[in-house]
Amino acid sequence: MDVAALTPAEARSRFREGLRAPTAGWCRGWTQANLLAVPRELAYDLLLFAQRNPVACPVLDVGDPGAVSTGLFGGDLRTDLPAYQVYERGRAVADVADARDVWREDLVAFLLGCSFTFEDALLRAGVPVRHIEAGTNVPMYLTSLPCRPAGSLSGPMVVSMRPVPASLVPAAVRVTARYPAVHGAPVHVGDPAEIGIADLGAPDFGDPVEVRAGEIPLFWGCGVTPQAAVMASGVPFAIGHLPGHMAITDARDDRFQLP
Structure with a gap:
């Protein structure tokens, strides 16, 4: 399988079916993103944390409370990444391939920029x-x-x-x-x-x-920075991508490239 040639929808379908793999090199030309979903009462803190630390935490998109897709990500954020990390009281307590059983109605999903996006340009x-x-x-x-x-x-x-x-x-x-x-x-x-x-x-x-x-x-x-903050701060509950196992969005890389 030539993973670089897949479309985002094709890649997400494979992850939904259970394929687990780091996503570096996947879907050439399409933007990848870090996922962190936090309870609604923590969403402002996370948005402010990202605004104050934009190099490590560049926000690409934010979902509505309870939403499982965003404007940049047309799939299901609970199933269409290759792996997820679940946090409770600041500790990583589970690594799952499907987050539907742990996803909550009050979660607000943040998609943050990922350096995989510029790797094709480096090559x-x-x-x-x-x-x-x-x-x-x-x-x-x-x-x-x-x-x-x-x-x-x-x-x-x-x-x-x-x-x-x-x-x-x-x-x-x-x-x-x-x-x-x-x-x-x-x-x-x-x-x-x-x-x-x-x-x-x-x-x-x-x-x-x-x-x-x-x-x-x-x-x-690195967009794992807010997950490190979740751990350092003892956040009661959050769900993120397993580091390196990204959300592949429907946005093209050149959307985020300066002239």
């Missing part, structure tokens, strides 16, 4: 994307970079990492800077210890990837 610019080459999930790390708190939510920024040959770092920065709605340019280039990451081989989410001689690790803000 077209000649910048390698190691986790796509390896067929694995992108590595993601908790950092020492604090987010600006909002209401009941606080926590650290989460970043995704892609190793880039030193000569191509300017190209990677230039390409991704044109996508501010899906995290934009890297937040850090180089030594991971400077942002509190002790071991690139032990990501907090996703899979490790090889960093080869002559390559420099580049770190982008």
Whole structure:
């Protein structure tokens, strides 16, 4: 199956039928998004948290209370992602392929930008994307970079990492800077210890990837950041995507690209 050639509806149908896989490289040209659904009484706090931390939490769409689709996502948010993480009292308590049994009528779904959206542009610019080459999930790390708190939510920024040959770092920065709605340019280039990451081989989410001689690790803000805030803040209940297992929307990537 050529997952890059699938339409969003075709991909969502496969996930609804039970296929589980990280979505990097899927549906070339179509925007992917992070999902976080919180009870209505927490929705304003999450919206404010995202507004105060736009690099890590760029909001693409917000659903109505109880809605299971949005303007950007024509499928069912409870079934049409490959996997979900359920949180209770700030702890990840379940990893499910179908969220219908745990979805609540009062949930407000947020779709936030995902760096998978600019990976096709990186590849077209000649910048390698190691986790796509390896067929694995992108590595993601908790950092020492604090987010600006909002209401009941606080926590650290989460970043995704892609190793880039030193000569191509300017190209990677230039390409991704044109996508501010899906995290934009890297937040850090180089030594991971400077942002509190002790071991690139032990990501907090996703899979490790090889960093080869002559390559420099580049770190982008990651839409798992609000899930880290859910955990750090002890939020009573929330549902998110399993990191790397995204919502594939009906919006084209170039919708979020600056001229």
